[in-house]
Amino acid sequence: MTCILSFRIITGDKRPFLPLILCADPEEAVVEQYLDQGTLVAAYCGKVPACVAVVIPVSADQCELKALATAEEFRHRGIASAMIRFLSEHFRGKYLSIIVGTAEPAVSFYEQAGFIRFRTDPGFFTRTYSEPIYDGDFLCRDMIYLRKDL
Known part of the structure; x- marks a missing residue:
């Protein structure tokens, strides 16, 4: 299934996107700590949200991608990569790095x-997290931080 992606900044109620966000960050209490302070971006395939990202400010010149999640039926189609490109363009000029x-x-x-x-x-x-976090069969222990200049 091929689709034309459209990206939208979600300015209203972000709660309808919570189930998809929880695919990337599975503990609702943790997500609630940053969801409202961040910018929520949704990539739509037609009328269906295929991918979401939450970006929060860290400092005057840096932001952080807190969550990036692609719906199962849209995975392995380059949508998350397209989201990263969109975020890089959108936040360029506002921040020096993400x-x-x-x-x-x-x-x-x-x-x-x-x-x-x-x-x-x-x-x-x-x-x-209160429960162990797995990425596939991999038990997540350490957080690895990466940076990209915008």
Whole structure:
């Protein structure tokens, strides 16, 4: 199924997107800590949200991608990569860089999108979440931070 993507900044109620956001960040209490302070962007395939991203300000010159999630039926079609390109363009001029924290399985995705590793927070996932977090079969322990200049 081919679709033409359209990107929308969600300015109203963000709660309808919570189930998709929870695919990337599975603990609702953690998501609620940043959802309303961030910019929610949705990539639509027709009328269906295919991918969402939440970006929050970190400082005057840096923002952080807190969540990036693609609906299961739209995965492996380049939509998350298109979202990264959209975010880079959208936030260029507002910030100098964007950072993201992720587990080891997703590092290569971000590196291919132009991000560079700069820090690791050992034990982050076990400290922050009440239940173990898995990415596929991989038990997430350490948060790996990457940065991309905008």
